[in-house]
Amino acid sequence: MLMGAAGVGKTCIIKRWIERRYFGEYIPTKFQKETTEVAVKGKNCKVEILDTAGLSAYWSLRDSFVRTVDGIMLVFSLNDVESFEYLTTLHEQVSRGMREDSTIIIIGNKEDLPEDVRSVNYHLAQETANKLGAEYRETSAMTGFQIDDAFLKLIELCMDKRIAVNDVPTKKTKKGKITQCRQQ
Numbered sequence: 697m698l699m700g701a702a703g704v705g706k707t708c709i710i711k712r713w714i715e716r717r718y719f720g721e722y723i724p725t726k727f728q729k730e731t732t733e734v735a736v737k738g739k740n741c742k743v744e745i746l747d748t749a750g751l752s753a754y755w756s757l758r759d760s761f762v763r764t765v766d767g768i769m770l771v772f773s774l775n776d777v778e779s780f781e782y783l784t785t786l787h788e789q790v791s792r793g794m795r796e797d798s799t800i801i802i803i804g805n806k807e808d809l810p811e812d813v814r815s816v817n818y819h820l821a822q823e824t825a826n827k828l829g830a831e832y833r834e835t836s837a838m839t840g841f842q843i844d845d846a847f848l849k850l851i852e853l854c855m856d857k858r859i860a861v862n863d864v865p866t867k868k869t870k871k872g873k874i875t876q877c878r879q880q
């Protein structure tokens with residue numbers, strides 16, 4: 697699921713990944729689902745991507761799906777400091793609602809823009825992501841920069857976390873009964 701302020705590029709990021717093209721026109725999203733398939737760690741994965749609204753009128757729909765997803769991309773735009781500041785609030789809300797075995801990655805989009813219009817520097821964004829315990833990637837839906845990497849990283853993290861949280865090893869008792877034990 698992609699979340700973040702309006703106009704940061706969530707829909708363009710998805711279109712770049714799935715359709716390998718840049719869709720530059722801005723049409724505000726209400727809520728939509730896209731599907732694709734990708735090989736990760738030698739396994740074919742069917743990936744469902746939820747594209748959510750930055751506009752607050754549609755947030756109730758967005759928020760009702762938080763608990764259902766394996767991974768969340770929190771997206772801000774590198775030339776929009778308010779969209780970056782909003783991430784901390786969003787992260788707090790999402791962390792309360794999401795499942796224990798789901799994962800968050802933070803994305804600074806519009807990396808193609810020149811330095812003079814950039815208002816969030818790499819180190820600040822990386823430091824914030826560290827504090828929130830999330831990976832950070834800078835992407836450009838326009839050029840395709842790190843788009844594959846961002847999605848593949850999130851999918852890998854989702855797979856690893858799911859295994860770590862849900863892998864409950866079994867052991868045999870003296871009577872041969874199988875019991876489950878949590879890892880320490």
Ligand SMILES: Nc1nc2c(ncn2[C@@H]2O[C@H](COP(=O)(O)OP(=O)(O)OP(=O)(O)O)[C@@H](O)[C@H]2O)c(=O)[nH]1
Nearest residue numbers: 703704705706707708720722725750806836837838
């Ligand atoms: N320069 C640049 N512009 C981008 C990039 N990605 C998106 N844009 C522009 O940003 C605008 C908004 O992109 P969207 O993908 O529609 O934004 P969104 O986050 O889905 O917006 P909502 O659906 O309203 O939440 C578009 O007009 C794009 O042209 C990028 O990587 N670089």
Ligand SMILES: [Mg+2]
Nearest residue numbers: 706707724725
């Ligand atoms: Mg959109």
